[in-house]
Amino acid sequence: MFIWENTMQQQVRKSPFGLSFKAAALATLLACTALGAGSALAQAKPKIKLAYAKCAHCMSMAMVPALAQNVEIEGINFTAGSDALTALVSKSVDIAQVTYLAYVSGLDKGFDLVAVSGQVNGGSEMLVGKDSKLGADDWAGLKKLIAQYKAEGKPFRIAASRGNAQDLHMRGELAGHGIDPSKDVQFINIPNPSDHAAALARGEVELICSVEPFASQIRMTGVGKHFAYPYDQAAGRLTNLIVTRSDVIKEHPAEVRETVAAVVKLVDGLQKDKQGWINSIVKGTGLDAKIATEALNNAYPDYRMYRTQTKAIAAMMKDLRYVSSDVSALAEKNMDYSFLMSVTGKPKTELGY
Incomplete structure (x- = not known):
């Protein structure tokens, strides 16, 4: 094999076309490589x-x-x-x-x-703290409680994650029951829904509109209890x-x-x-x-x-x-x-x- 390679090298060196042949061979090799790569790319999914x-x-x-x-x-x-x-x-x-x-x-x-x-x-649910006296769908009781907080000079704090569907569902539901979400209550933004349970447990809010599975977490761990599903508004x-x-x-x-x-x-x-x-x-x-x-x-x-x-x-x-x-x-x-x-x-x- 060494003798054949040596002979070929000598022939290439002697040939006036030796460099062109080498270049052509290299070009052919590169072309084949590119063709193979192109074929692989063609088979790849977008x-x-x-x-x-x-x-x-x-x-x-x-x-x-x-x-x-x-x-x-x-x-x-x-x-x-x-x-x-x-x-x-x-x-x-x-x-x-x-x-x-x-x-x-x-x-x-x-x-x-x-x-x-x-x-x-x-995926939306409104919940109150475990010690709240509000029962499920007790909107009259909620309005009365908000009025009581106002009379005492305290804000009634309602939380959600601003920008998610639960925030909109809650605001629409409150408005539909005669509660102005921008005037009658104080909105607390909790960006990460996984923090909702802790905020309710610490008493940092009186009511929260959470998203599943964190709403179920709040109920099943005893941190809070169901108040309403906020689907009676334009968004359903x-x-x-x-x-x-x-x-x-x-x-x-x-x-x-x-x-x-x-x-x-x-x-x-x-x-x-x-x-x-x-x-x-x-x-x-x-x-x-x-x-x-x-x-x-x-x-x-x-x-x-x-x-x-x-x-x-x-x-x-x-x-x-x-x-x-x-x-x-x-x-x-x-x-x-x-x-x-x-x-x-x-x-x-x-x-x-």
């Missing part, structure tokens, strides 16, 4: 970054990547939907699970948002939306469709078997499986997007001074049903339009 929040109905999004077929989805968990929204508008992620409230408030701020699917609704029990940006739809329509398809699979699966959902809650929050199981009694999987209610939510948010302008028309305009229609084969009239 990638999408998906943001979701840390709550019972949100944590099920952790199962979406495994349900995707023609796209590689990287799921990124955030403390709150508002954080997921920030990641989306800053282009750190491509698609995000947020709330209807975040969608409307984002449009009010001028953000480029397009809603493409529903996900899971519900609508909670989660899957949103993206117009540039993502323009540049990656197939990937958006595949992500929506995975969400639809998720929702269909959640309605049949909740064990995977329970496991995702336990893993994501560290809470007991019994609490996770209880939390799902207040969660309603649904991939439809409700147009009329979304407009009502936008109007209510303007009335509650949550947003500076009425973006109800824009909220309707930016609901893109095409992906749900393509995936499910249903007309938009059957998808919440």
Whole structure:
């Protein structure tokens, strides 16, 4: 072999075309390498970054990547939907699970948002401390207690995580019962829902509107007790939306469709078997499986997007001074049903339009 190599080297050195031959051989090798790499890239799935929040109905999004077929989805968990929204508008992620409230408030701020699917609704519960004399749905008693606090010169403190669906549900419910959420009570913002139980236990608030599974945690650990489900307002029990940006739809329509398809699979699966959902809650929050199981009694999987209610939510948010302008028309305009229609084969009239 050494003699053959030596002979070839001598022939190459003697040939006036020796350098050209070497260069051609190298070029051919590089071309083959590039072709192989190109083939590998062609076979690789396109990638999408998906943001979701840390709550019972949100944590099920952790199962979406495994349900995707023609796209590689990287799921990124955030403390709150508002954080997921920030990641989306800053282009750190491509698609995000947020709330209807975040969608409307984002449009009010001028953000480029397009809603493409529903996900899971519900998850809101108003709770009072374990020693409170208020019974379930005792709104007359609550109004009387608030008046008593006013007479004594004390603020009646109500907490939620500002910017999440529970905050909006609570404010709408209070207003519907004749309680002005901006004047009659003092709002306390507790950004991380996992801190709700501790705040109620320490007596830092009189009432709290929490999100599952932390609401169930409060009840099951004896820290507090149920007061009301705040669904008697314009938003009803609508909670989660899957949103993206117009540039993502323009540049990656197939990937958006595949992500929506995975969400639809998720929702269909959640309605049949909740064990995977329970496991995702336990893993994501560290809470007991019994609490996770209880939390799902207040969660309603649904991939439809409700147009009329979304407009009502936008109007209510303007009335509650949550947003500076009425973006109800824009909220309707930016609901893109095409992906749900393509995936499910249903007309938009059957998808919440």
